[in-house]
Amino acid sequence: MNTALELMQAKFPKATCTPTIDSVTIDVQPEQLEKTLSGLKNDPELDFGLLLDVTAIDYLKYPQSKETRFYVVYTIRSWKKNMLVQVRTPVPDPESGIPTATHLWESANWGERETYDQYGIHFIGHPDLRRILNHWQFEGHPLRKDYDIYKGQVCYDSDPMEKEIKARLATKGIDELTMKDINTEIMFLNIGPSHPATHGAIRILTALDGETVIANVNEVGYLHRGFEKTAENRTYNQIIPLTDRLNYCSSLMNNVAFVKAVESWLGVEITERAKFMRVILSEFYRALDHLVCLAALFVDMGGLTNYWYLYNEKEAAYDLISRLCGARLTSSFTRVGGMYRDFYEGWEADLENQLRGIEKGVNDSLALVAKNRIVHDRSQGVCCLPGDRALAYGFTGPNLRASGVPFDLRKDNPYYNYDAFDFSVPVGTNGDIYDRIMVRFEEIFQSISIVRQAMKMIPKGPVNVADPHVCLPPKDQVYSNIEGLAGHFKLVFEGVRTPPGEWYDSFEAANGELGFHFVSDGSGQPYKCKVRPPCFYTMGGFHEMVEGEMIADTVINLSSINIIGGELDR
Amino acid sequence: MALGIEAKLGDSVLTTKLDVVVNWGRQYSLWPMVFGTACCAIEFMSAAASQLDISRWGAEVVRFSPRQADLMLVCGTISYKQAPILKRIYEQMPEPKWVVAMGACASSGGVYDNYCTVQGIDNIIPVDVYISGCPPRPEAVLDALMKIQDQIKGESVLNDRHKDFKGVLD
Numbered sequence A: 001m002n003t004a005l006e007l008m009q010a011k012f013p014k015a016t017c018t019p020t021i022d023s024v025t026i027d028v029q030p031e032q033l034e035k036t037l038s039g040l041k042n043d044p045e046l047d048f049g050l051l052l053d054v055t056a057i058d059y060l061k062y063p064q065s066k067e068t069r070f071y072v073v074y075t076i077r078s079w080k081k082n083m084l085v086q087v088r089t090p091v092p093d094p095e096s097g098i099p100t101a102t103h104l105w106e107s108a109n110w111g112e113r114e115t116y117d118q119y120g121i122h123f124i125g126h127p128d129l130r131r132i133l134n135h136w137q138f139e140g141h142p143l144r145k146d147y148d149i150y151k152g153q154v155c156y157d158s159d160p161m162e163k164e165i166k167a168r169l170a171t172k173g174i175d176e177l178t179m180k181d182i183n184t185e186i187m188f189l190n191i192g193p194s195h196p197a198t199h200g201a202i203r204i205l206t207a208l209d210g211e212t213v214i215a216n217v218n219e220v221g222y223l224h225r226g227f228e229k230t231a232e233n234r235t236y237n238q239i240i241p242l243t244d245r246l247n248y249c250s251s252l253m254n255n256v257a258f259v260k261a262v263e264s265w266l267g268v269e270i271t272e273r274a275k276f277m278r279v280i281l282s283e284f285y286r287a288l289d290h291l292v293c294l295a296a297l298f299v300d301m302g303g304l305t306n307y308w309y310l311y312n313e314k315e316a317a318y319d320l321i322s323r324l325c326g327a328r329l330t331s332s333f334t335r336v337g338g339m340y341r342d343f344y345e346g347w348e349a350d351l352e353n354q355l356r357g358i359e360k361g362v363n364d365s366l367a368l369v370a371k372n373r374i375v376h377d378r379s380q381g382v383c384c385l386p387g388d389r390a391l392a393y394g395f396t397g398p399n400l401r402a403s404g405v406p407f408d409l410r411k412d413n414p415y416y417n418y419d420a421f422d423f424s425v426p427v428g429t430n431g432d433i434y435d436r437i438m439v440r441f442e443e444i445f446q447s448i449s450i451v452r453q454a455m456k457m458i459p460k461g462p463v464n465v466a467d468p469h470v471c472l473p474p475k476d477q478v479y480s481n482i483e484g485l486a487g488h489f490k491l492v493f494e495g496v497r498t499p500p501g502e503w504y505d506s507f508e509a510a511n512g513e514l515g516f517h518f519v520s521d522g523s524g525q526p527y528k529c530k531v532r533p534p535c536f537y538t539m540g541g542f543h544e545m546v547e548g549e550m551i552a553d554t555v556i557n558l559s560s561i562n563i564i565g566g567e568l569d570r
Numbered sequence B: 001m002a003l004g005i006e007a008k009l010g011d012s013v014l015t016t017k018l019d020v021v022v023n024w025g026r027q028y029s030l031w032p033m034v035f036g037t038a039c040c041a042i043e044f045m046s047a048a049a050s051q052l053d054i055s056r057w058g059a060e061v062v063r064f065s066p067r068q069a070d071l072m073l074v075c076g077t078i079s080y081k082q083a084p085i086l087k088r089i090y091e092q093m094p095e096p097k098w099v100v101a102m103g104a105c106a107s108s109g110g111v112y113d114n115y116c117t118v119q120g121i122d123n124i125i126p127v128d129v130y131i132s133g134c135p136p137r138p139e140a141v142l143d144a145l146m147k148i149q150d151q152i153k154g155e156s157v158l159n160d161r162h163k164d165f166k167g168v169l170d
């Protein structure tokens, strides 16, 4: 870690560099922002090619006073060198704003749009600065601290998006004049926001020439449910149920990612058993998440049989899951400092049964798919995205690996003893739909193997840390002595207190890097809690994948990148 | 060879009320339009899948075109951004039509009491049955379906349902 800090200090002598958990925070003035960011991106010794997230912080109600009310933070990763930096810059005037980073990373486009939408910060030179999560008739900026959380604003009509699609067409050399030409027949086709092919609520607006997509623009935000604002008004443990509803196909992984981020700042080392439990359950859920993704994909491709082979295993897994946590879909199974409870008796047999079921389902489906000419023709060489473009758009997880970039946090920045497991990271070569399918199939097998290894290694012992400031004391203490009772009340009412500060922590979720960026004011509720959702940035690169392809392939491409509304729009 | 009811009745005449026959038909051939936006839609998938099998109530013909459906199932959170679309789709469904709000979000906004979430879809369109839960178990969807069938029983072809409804978007 120190080496990264020294490196940054040497490279950017004018900036203040401070180490946080896993990363280095670089504080720069807006005038140097541009130079710092391009240095990070273009210096071969640094090679920060993956812009993970852009967000802002509003310090209006923060106990310590800051230089300016707003700060903008860029979270950037150099995946080859395993370095993470957060570049922070004060924004003296949100109206005039700060320079954009869209010319360096494509992912800055959507990231900065979100920051503008939620905080009202302008980015000078941004090509398309407009709202993204909130609707176009919305006034004000909801994540500003002076925006009342309950102040809803009615949207009366959808945005026609005519301007945007025409602008996109213009970049392809098709302007108004060409469109008026009697020989050009451009048809606009709108898929969604309520359409069976969108698997949720996304709007895909395409301009077609025959069946070929010439231009595409997408609108998201239809499922924006204010996760971040709500989280600012909840204690850390109260946020866990909200995280279930981010990627609801693998709710437990979100639970783990969230508490892992909180614990990393608290400096709490969870018990060995809890670590293994988290690994077992995360990998189990990764397999389930991929099952649902593939099942839906093959339905879109016309192979309904695969749906039954794959989805039935997911349905069967609900038995085990509800025995474990009492719910089918929304697990809420972790707590800061450990787990909700230990495994039930006899879980090993149930889990092993379930793993066999999944293997059987996947093998049955593979037997239909692997040598199927139709699947090959429809997916090979279709909707390709090369590795460098995928990185530029901020892809992570299976979608990035399908494009040939072998980046996986479990290998490159291991947590929870992942370095002790024997598993491989499947990568694709072309970044086409076929690669995305096959990477997911293989990851299911790898996850099953990790679960089996972990089941052999899991030690006995407590699942929660014995720290009354973090975990609820055992019930016999609560009922028999005043200390236990007071500890219980304090934790429930005030929440787990975290030291003041800011940090980012990430986790390899089923869809890619799921990060949480917190700002704490020292209380039991986060001052700010920003999610870095893998889906959001994947969707930001969707247009580049489908332009030039057939409209029917757009549909299966959408399922191949596994967009989950809850996580996309939060 | 005559089967079932014809065998019993021969060529005799059967008299009944128009309402009863029509309602009987409607009750067992509900065509749902699934307006799935979020987590609840995943549980609806389970209700439709083999284990619980919604077709036992004659409601398995899931239509994604509102013009062919008469039962709207709103599964998931409705944000203000989504509201005009929900209303438009509801209006595209031909009368008579019924609406089920599945889950806490559709019924009342659920855990999302904030600036972007509609606090219950009955602010936008009339609702006939609410299902509690976050998410409700798939069995609860079947229960709601039976409640809708009961409601249909008591209806009359002469009545215009929800004529006076006024939502925030009207």
Ligand code: SF4
Pocket: A245, B038, B039, B040, B041, B075, B076, B077, B102, B103, B104, B105, B106, B110, B111, B133, B134, B135, B136
């Ligand atoms: S009620 Fe619960 S499960 Fe259903 S959409 Fe809302 S948050 Fe998701």
